[in-house]
Amino acid sequence: MPALSVTLAGVSRSFAASGRGGASGRLAASGRGAASGRDAASGRGGATRRVLTNIDLDIRAGEIVALIGASGSGKSTLLRQVSGLDTPDVGSIQIDGTPLVGIDQRCAIAFQEPRLLPWRTIESNIALGLPRGTPKADGAVRVGELLHLVELEGARELKPSQVSGGMAQRASLARALARGPGVLVLDEPFGALDALTRLTMQDLLLEVHSAEPATILLVTHDVDEALYLSDRVVLLGDDPEAPQGSGSGIRRILSVPGSRPRDRADATLALLRAELLDGLGVSSHHRPAPSPSTTVRLDSF
Amino acid sequence: MADAEQDAVGRAILVNAAASSTGSEYLTGASSGALPARATRRPRASTVLLGAILPIALLAVWQLISESGVIPSYRLPAPLTVWQAAIDLAQRGLLFPDIAISTQRVLLGFVFGSILGLVVGSIIGLSRWASLLAAPTVGAFRAVPSLAWVPLLILYLGIHEDSKVVLITIGAFFPVYTTVSGALSHVDRHLVEVGRAYGLGRLSLLARVQLPAIIPTVVSGLRLALAQSWLFLVAAELIVSSLGLGYLLKESQDNGRIDRLFAAIILLGLLGKLTDTLIGFGERYLLRRWT
Numbered sequence: 001m002p003a004l005s006v007t008l009a010g011v012s013r014s015f016a017a018s019g020r021g022g023a024s025g026r027l028a029a030s031g032r033g034a035a036s037g038r039d040a041a042s043g044r045g046g047a048t049r050r051v052l053t054n055i056d057l058d059i060r061a062g063e064i065v066a067l068i069g070a071s072g073s074g075k076s077t078l079l080r081q082v083s084g085l086d087t088p089d090v091g092s093i094q095i096d097g098t099p100l101v102g103i104d105q106r107c108a109i110a111f112q113e114p115r116l117l118p119w120r121t122i123e124s125n126i127a128l129g130l131p132r133g134t135p136k137a138d139g140a141v142r143v144g145e146l147l148h149l150v151e152l153e154g155a156r157e158l159k160p161s162q163v164s165g166g167m168a169q170r171a172s173l174a175r176a177l178a179r180g181p182g183v184l185v186l187d188e189p190f191g192a193l194d195a196l197t198r199l200t201m202q203d204l205l206l207e208v209h210s211a212e213p214a215t216i217l218l219v220t221h222d223v224d225e226a227l228y229l230s231d232r233v234v235l236l237g238d239d240p241e242a243p244q245g246s247g248s249g250i251r252r253i254l255s256v257p258g259s260r261p262r263d264r265a266d267a268t269l270a271l272l273r274a275e276l277l278d279g280l281g282v283s284s285h286h287r288p289a290p291s292p293s294t295t296v297r298l299d300s301f
Numbered sequence: 302m303a304d305a306e307q308d309a310v311g312r313a314i315l316v317n318a319a320a321s322s323t324g325s326e327y328l329t330g331a332s333s334g335a336l337p338a339r340a341t342r343r344p345r346a347s348t349v350l351l352g353a354i355l356p357i358a359l360l361a362v363w364q365l366i367s368e369s370g371v372i373p374s375y376r377l378p379a380p381l382t383v384w385q386a387a388i389d390l391a392q393r394g395l396l397f398p399d400i401a402i403s404t405q406r407v408l409l410g411f412v413f414g415s416i417l418g419l420v421v422g423s424i425i426g427l428s429r430w431a432s433l434l435a436a437p438t439v440g441a442f443r444a445v446p447s448l449a450w451v452p453l454l455i456l457y458l459g460i461h462e463d464s465k466v467v468l469i470t471i472g473a474f475f476p477v478y479t480t481v482s483g484a485l486s487h488v489d490r491h492l493v494e495v496g497r498a499y500g501l502g503r504l505s506l507l508a509r510v511q512l513p514a515i516i517p518t519v520v521s522g523l524r525l526a527l528a529q530s531w532l533f534l535v536a537a538e539l540i541v542s543s544l545g546l547g548y549l550l551k552e553s554q555d556n557g558r559i560d561r562l563f564a565a566i567i568l569l570g571l572l573g574k575l576t577d578t579l580i581g582f583g584e585r586y587l588l589r590r591w592t
């Protein structure tokens with residue numbers, strides 16, 4: 001599938017302020033979770049807690065956008081809106097110009113947790129990601145390629161309980177790739193990997209992206225990773241002016257200069273890095289003296 | 302809110318199931334389901350030997366007591382007498398038809414009841430509407446002591462096979478229904494969401510995610526259902542039948558043949574244990590395959 005553009009317009013999402021979350025097990029299981037879960041959460045006289053507020057974002061087809069923000073700032077929630085697992089209370093989302101209704105098969109998601117089915121082997125867990133109706137032989141070939149890609153050939157027959165956290169996460173990534181999606185939504189895809197594997201996997205993702213372009217929206221806590229991988233970095237967070245509990249919005253969007261593959265040690269990236277860390281509320285000790293001559297383009301909100 | 306209540310009710314029903322006649326069976330079943338490591342362990346010769354100690358000791362004590370004459374033999378026949386009674390019945394060709402027909406009734410009722418329990422349990426466990434509409438009714442039917450159905454069944458279906466198989470079906474249905482519907486509403490939401498995200502429809506979600514996730518619970522439900530099936534078999538056969546181990550019990554009681562009575566009881570115990578062991582093998586296989 002070719003890469004598809006994603007447009008978010010005024011997306012907001014609230015949850016019930018207390019007690020059980022919006023989409024309960026039974027509702028989610030019934031396949032109507034997205035819609036009726038929201039009714040349960042935001043309707044009927046309960047207080048609600050706003051998590052996302054008024055998110056506008058245009059993602060070009062084939063673009064890689066990294067989403068960063070503090071823990072609890074609603075990154076995963078935003079990804080759930082884009083993949084159709086959850087529906088915004090206000091606002092709309094379009095993929096390739098058509099509005100998103102429910103779960104969209106043009107989109108593939110890798111969750112923050114690997115979420116592998118414990119009774120299936122790694123191989124057949126990855127096969128779960130294949131588009132419906134893939135002929136068996138083609139599917140097997142594709143899964144074989146993916147196993148090779150994420151270096152899990154040795155683990156194809158193992159159950160998830162028998163592999164390491166990093167291996168499980170790679171399997172989860174492979175499952176999302178199996179779809180050959182137009183939009184790839186990745187929630188901290190490399191979070192559980194050691195530093196070295198992490199670098200390898202970042203390069204792997206870029207390889208996949210140039211071989212089979214997809215629009216990628218990924219969450220990461222690693223500023224360097226965001227800068228290395230993405231075209232733009234979106235910083236999500238509370239508005240310091242707004243009263244507490246009014247939800248996260250987009251604080252900044254940084255365009256990362258240069259084309260991929262980037263030099264990890266690039267000096268301009270170091271500047272952006274300080275900028276992002278600052279936005280996250282972490283002061284960078286190696287912060288360069290602020291100078292008006294900074295060449296970095298910065299779209300501040 | 303409604304959901305929380307629903308879950309509480311579900312749990313309460315489960316607890317009821319555990320507290321009913323076969324409570325201890327249920328608990329052991331459930332714990333072995335929760336501990337696949339224990340359930341998947343292959344029974345070794347030493348395990349079998351250890352398990353055989355108590356029955357052999359019981360036999361010995363029984364033999365001693367009956368030899369000592371403390372209890373008269375018309376109250377407690379000697380083990381050997383019971384054995385001979387069984388052989389005698391077998392030689393006259395009276396025993397195997399009883400065993401065969403009882404086993405057939407149990408298996409038929411167990412299979413029908415389990416399938417029904419699985420289907421109804423899945424529907425009520427998965428669909429909020431079905432649950433709101435039907436769960437209280439099914440719960441009410443469950444609350445009817447199952448033997449209360451016997452006169453009605455006889456009236457409707459006569460005293461032939463049908464009424465007995467239906468009664469056993471009722472007995473097998475509820476444990477499976479209760480465990481399946483209860484477990485389905487507690488399947489890991491994250492896994493269900495994975496299924497939905499990857500485009501599984503309702504039925505394939507059930508087949509590929511939800512049912513596999515609850516296999517251990519289903520298996521313990523099946524074990525409980527089997528135990529219930531034997532229970533209901535004997536009840537049905539005691540009340541009305543002309544063949545079967547329950548009938549043998551009743552006939553022996555009427556004729557004062559306490560040796561046959563003992564033989565029938567022991568046979569029922571052995572058959573129940575045998576079928577339970579067979580399910581145990583199935584359980585081991587399923588747990589290996591699905592965990």
Ligand SMILES: Nc1ncnc2c1ncn2[C@@H]1O[C@H](COP(=O)(O)OP(=O)(O)OP(=O)(O)O)[C@@H](O)[C@H]1O
Pocket residue numbers: 015016020021022023051069070071072073074075076077078112
């Ligand atoms: N189903 C839900 N019901 C109620 N509240 C929810 C639900 N899902 C998310 N939230 C709330 O939304 C907020 C944002 O959660 P989210 O998982 O999106 O954060 P995040 O940015 O991904 O954090 P992290 O970096 O730790 O993964 C949290 O306060 C969380 O409690």
Ligand SMILES: [Mg+2]
Pocket residue numbers: 075076077112187
């Ligand atoms: Mg998250």
